[in-house]
Amino acid sequence: MVIVFLLLALAVFGGLHWYVWRRTVRDTTARPGRARRLGTAAIVGGPVLMFAAVTAERAGAPFLLQQVLAWPGFLWMALSLYLLLGLLAGEFVRPLLRRFLERRDARSAEAEPAGVGASPEVVAAGTGHPARPRPETAAPTPPETAGDASAPTDATPAPGAARGPSRRLFVSRVVGGAAAAAAVGTVGYGTYDVLRGPAVKRVTVPLARLPRAAHGYRIAVVSDIHLGPVLGRGFAERVVDTINSTQPDLIAVVGDLVDGSVKDLGPAAAPLARLRARHGAYFVTGNHEYFSGAEQWVEHVRELGLRPLENARTELAHFDLAGVNDVAGEEEGQGPDFVKALGDRDRERACVLLAHQPVQIHEAVEHGVDLQLSGHTHGGQLWPGNLVAELANPTLAGLERYGDTQLxxxxxxxxxxxxxxxxxxxxxxVVELASKRA
Known part of the structure; x- marks a missing residue:
């Protein structure tokens, strides 16, 4: 069944790329030539680089090779998505554009002067005298011009009749060019939006059991930094500077910090040592840590000054802070253990839980957690990916309530x-805790 599924997925993937090639390369080139060869090379090379980039990252290939493959391979992943969406939208535009051009050509043909190509009798109509043909007009066609292909014949198409193929080519180029421009613009701006660094968002969360003394307590929540072959040390510095600028009381790093080994990404993660908060910085694993050597990363972030919460809890002055491992750790015997983290706590105290995936909310509810802080979804990252992410997660982004627990x-x-x-x-x-007793 796995093989059948993979073959089916590969067939669908190949079919979609064939459609993109047809609409952007074959239909926009009048005949085989250099332009078609270059376009074909791009459509074939893009997915090859994409698979190579993913494989190199997962297999732990030399980091330099990962970096070389990552930019073109991963950008093609986004570009092909929006190119496909643009071309599909163009299918609705094509018939409208063809109809417009046909009507325009018909109006142009009707607007031609009535006398053009008319017989002498018609030209002389209304004068009372038949027109006499000029000698040169009446002269027989010289034998040497009889086979001239440029000479008008009865087979010459009427105005507009010969425009069919060029009209189709024009429509294909307009639609294909518009789809390509829209895809490049969308991906370009979306990439710039990531590289310039995240914005600060603020939300107030009231907790019934939070004492008045903790009213206004600020937790800076950051997730899914994904340091790797693309986002490196410079990006980590921007994230750290942004967090520190909020002057939080506590920092929560809720998983998916890295995509790679400590050996390759240790220097990229080094700026995390500059994180500053009154009550420190805490870390829980995400699923990508278990693709990257979770044990090594837990030890490394501890060396950087962050405190890992591996199915553990710490009692702060006014509430409990707990953390559980990601569900991906179950395959390594390091999955989440809510009993270990929360089983013996005083339920009269408010509790904030760090858990990478929103799906862990149901166990948090069972254990009387007041607030769970999560990431993992990326908010969908690439529209319309949010539609798929919403099906897999109870909450895609933002604040929601589940019984007495907020997520x-x-x-x-x-x-x-x-x-x-x-x-x-x-x-x-920046999550600001509010006491209902204040």
């Missing part, structure tokens, strides 16, 4: 795969 989901600071976001801007959220 806040950050869209994340970085991006996985293409360093691009469309319709899901990145964020670092």
């Amino acid at each position: 806040y989901v950050s869209r994340g600071a970085g991006a996985w795969g293409p360093p691009t976001r469309v319709g899901a801007p990145s964020d670092i959220t």
